[in-house]
Amino acid sequence: MAQAASPRARHRARGVHRLGKPGVLCVAVFLAFPLPVAWGASTWNPTLLVNTEAFQVIDDSDADADIELRFGESLNATLFYERNAGRFVFSKSLLIRGNLTVTGSLTITSVTSSGGVAYASGSRILVTPKGLSGQILQSGGTAAPLWRTPTGGMVWYLDGVQAVGAGQGAEVTMPFGLTLTSVTMNAKGAPTGAALVADIKKDGTTVFATKPQVNANAVTGGTGAVFSSTDLPVDAVVTLDITQVGSTYAGSGLTVILRGVRKY
Numbered sequence: 001m002a003q004a005a006s007p008r009a010r011h012r013a014r015g016v017h018r019l020g021k022p023g024v025l026c027v028a029v030f031l032a033f034p035l036p037v038a039w040g041a042s043t044w045n046p047t048l049l050v051n052t053e054a055f056q057v058i059d060d061s062d063a064d065a066d067i068e069l070r071f072g073e074s075l076n077a078t079l080f081y082e083r084n085a086g087r088f089v090f091s092k093s094l095l096i097r098g099n100l101t102v103t104g105s106l107t108i109t110s111v112t113s114s115g116g117v118a119y120a121s122g123s124r125i126l127v128t129p130k131g132l133s134g135q136i137l138q139s140g141g142t143a144a145p146l147w148r149t150p151t152g153g154m155v156w157y158l159d160g161v162q163a164v165g166a167g168q169g170a171e172v173t174m175p176f177g178l179t180l181t182s183v184t185m186n187a188k189g190a191p192t193g194a195a196l197v198a199d200i201k202k203d204g205t206t207v208f209a210t211k212p213q214v215n216a217n218a219v220t221g222g223t224g225a226v227f228s229s230t231d232l233p234v235d236a237v238v239t240l241d242i243t244q245v246g247s248t249y250a251g252s253g254l255t256v257i258l259r260g261v262r263k264y
Helices: 007-032
Strands: 067-071 077-082 087-090 118-121 124-127 136-140 143-148 151-161 178-189 196-202 208-210 237-244 252-262
Touching (some): 151 178, 151 237, 178 196
Antiparallel strands (some): 077 087
8 A cells, every 4th residue: 555755755855856857947948048259350351241131132232343253361362353344353363173164255375476376285284385477286185285387389300301482281270279478490301501590480471580491500599589479379370381481401210399388
């Protein structure tokens, strides 16, 4: 049979019950009020107004001023929007780990001179030096591309002993335009008594003010020639004449090479 608790026991039980509630209350109060934090005054006084609730608008409430977002007082890194130029400016390098899509123009301002071409080199974009007018860019494979001058020309070979005459060798219709730069001549058998002289014509008109020649007792020549016209357009008809041969021995086995820079 259960015995009734004594008044003293009931008092102890009530005492424990009463002490238990304040203990829980103390813990709750301790959690609700964190330890004091030391606050210091900042010397950075930003003028930006940031909507921290949605973080959608950054503005300085000035319709004319540029907008600046600064990271750190000592670091002093900024994202700057220039109103007049209509562009963002980063004060530090920008690393993009994903893809970069540009729908407008891409301007590289670190190029020291105009005329360079940007190309990929591993993970970097580099710029070639400035090329000369009329040059083309040649791929270097995995190396840097190089500017090259696109040269072209034509060759005539007249076998045997030479004779004066028009339309010697092939008549050439130009498949592309050339700007003429030089002419050379080589003879297997040297002319004697007089020089061996050639002439090259464009649509029936000579391109020389001074014609190329192989001097008597020589086997090479042509370098003393002077052009009267260096423009050799596409579809021009080019012919070779022999205007003089050696008086004692005409010369034999003549090669004439006309060179120029190809036009595009």
